[in-house]
Amino acid sequence: MTQMIKARAGKITEEMEMVALNEGFTPEFIRAGVACGKIVIPKNKFRKRSKICGIGGGLDVKVNGLMGTSGDRDDMEMEVKKLKIIEEAGAHGFMDLSMGEDIDTMRTLSLTNSNIAAGCVPVYQAAKEAAEKRGLMVNMTSDDLFEVIEKQCQAGMDFMAVHSALNMDLLKILKKTGRVADVVSRGGSLLTGWMFHNDKENPLYAEFDRLLEILKATDTVLSIGDAIRPGANADSLDQAHLRGLMVAGELTKRALEAGVQVMVEGPGHVPLNHIPTAMLLQKRLCFEVPYYILGFLATDVAPGYDNISGSIGGAFAGMHGADFLCYLTPAEHLGLPNEEDVRIGVETTRIAANAANVLKRGGFAWNRDLAMSKARVARNQEDQVKNAINQANLVAAFAAQKPSHGCSVCQDSKCPADVAAEFFGLS
């Protein structure tokens, strides 16, 4: 039974209680959110772990990290290191995007070396194995694909990006209306190629009920992959973007009816003035289920700093209801991220999430911001470190600091800042 089905039966699970505690809500509030689909709790029934988080429905915005082997760099040890950094830096979930030689072993390592929600993109493994087994990726069968999905669910995956919201109809419309960057999703492009080569409907769309049955058996959260997400500011809120949301909405309804926990994935590149509309339409068309975004990248021209473009768009999207932010590292658009990129990616994205979370005046994030400000006024280094997102930076800075008010004008004479502090009763 999925968390959603339990919630609908009025049952408050241990996971719901943990989420309630973490977020400062009553367990009943969480149960009601899970029952109607506004909140998901990614937790595969076969996977044991203690860090549980809820996503969506007014809870704090959460952060996701990415790792995984590839043909270009197939180093499982490095990926385990990255995974540990992702968790240490404070991400709530990760996705293993492996396409290297031994994807099964990498997945086992990922699941055993982490204590946060684990996600994956099954079409990667299916495509790779089809290329090996059948000579060409486009020779992949529908059964190949569903077998991989089932294997990954049974292995313990808590959530899974499945590109179901892509169909022939959508691709034909996209061709007719045109855009700058047609398909930037890797999984989306694999499936688009498959569909055209075979002149067949996307199996993940055509056999959606089959998918739901598999996910339901392990309570793996369906993350409806955004195969035709805008990959350029110029494509945001175009016809393909909106039609993609509509197909996602149609499938979301079916997942909700089946009692399968579901969230919807989104762009990608979205300029700041589109964000309120993009968020509103996703929530409206997809029955208020959680929105999981990659970005939003607020500008296209910042390779090397896409963690920053992404945090600008992510924070603003979080303010307008985005629930789960997939990190971007400085390596985005440049190459494969290393361990340092991964750490920066999580920390940057946590700042974006925090900028949205502090808007709940009186909430945990707000109180933490307040505690930091008070510690600064009181020159209390210990409390500053305690409240910093990246504590290591601050510890190092304090260690290197000379005793100074930062202006050194007055040396040992009466400092005007102290005169002012006296007036305000702070000295």
Next chain:
Amino acid sequence: MTQMIKARAGKITEEMEMVALNEGFTPEFIRAGVACGKIVIPKNKFRKRSKICGIGGGLDVKVNGLMGTSGDRDDMEMEVKKLKIIEEAGAHGFMDLSMGEDIDTMRTLSLTNSNIAAGCVPVYQAAKEAAEKRGLMVNMTSDDLFEVIEKQCQAGMDFMAVHSALNMDLLKILKKTGRVADVVSRGGSLLTGWMFHNDKENPLYAEFDRLLEILKATDTVLSIGDAIRPGANADSLDQAHLRGLMVAGELTKRALEAGVQVMVEGPGHVPLNHIPTAMLLQKRLCFEVPYYILGFLATDVAPGYDNISGSIGGAFAGMHGADFLCYLTPAEHLGLPNEEDVRIGVETTRIAANAANVLKRGGFAWNRDLAMSKARVARNQEDQVKNAINQANLVAAFAAQKPSHGCSVCQDSKCPADVAAEFFGLS
């Protein structure tokens, strides 16, 4: 005669023509903006330089960098290096915040080693010299202060942060209403101490007409310093913040009447949901003159990443009308920035400015984003580099790149991405 007085007389100056060309407006549009005060063009009549920018009134959001010696690190050579990096990285202005031993020589070096708008904060030098000359900073006289201002204007300063919008009334209200971090501005805290110690009104407020005469003589843009800016999210839009804007508005009106170009400085720490109101009120209360912001920092808890907190708030503020973004470096709240911090600070802040500038669909920034996206689709490395904010990152990444589509699934066989590209007519 100031640019504003010339504009009011119907004269289109060479500087206005340059701004018009850079921004894609007619010279007459710029003239009208300068005449009414919505646009400022920082350009001291005694300083020769060729890079001219306009700030405000619907022009692109601009970026400012900071440098300067201090008692803790008094290395003029290093500061010149930082200044060159600031300009190379694409800032439109800089401020020399020196408080080291030989401020006059540093200023000369700053002015001769740069070709962008130069700003300063005269109370720093005045305070330092008073401490030397009169034993204590609080023994500074009003004449000491105005003599420094005049010296700096005559030396060629294009704009100047003067903390005139601080008066006794405001400080008493601040004491009565209270906030988390009373005075976080360094100049504000120096003046607050001076006012209480001497039980006298702030000379920069009391003798505002004297200030205007000095600025007018060299057409130095007055930047009304925000001495009591919110320095914590918890203080944003509090009574002191709003009253500070009101005093700034009162003085703005007087500057406009005197024909002195003027902009208003702002926070500091402002949470995302306050930004539209903070921007609207500044524009409303200060007669639509340009708003120059430090941040806005969207969250307080990110020391080491405050360039990112600042770019989140800065981008959103730019969307709502902020005109000039003062950079934040990763060293903010930690210590003095080094050359690398300075470079990152400018580049980060340019991303924030760009995120706001792309909202003008069809404008220069939008077209650059579009060109980047098209170059990505076409795998045109040369055009990607041309349009990147930080070109060095991209050049290095391309040099290190193996020939690959980034997934390496198909090796030499037919790539699904190519199949898809064929369908969309891109191959």
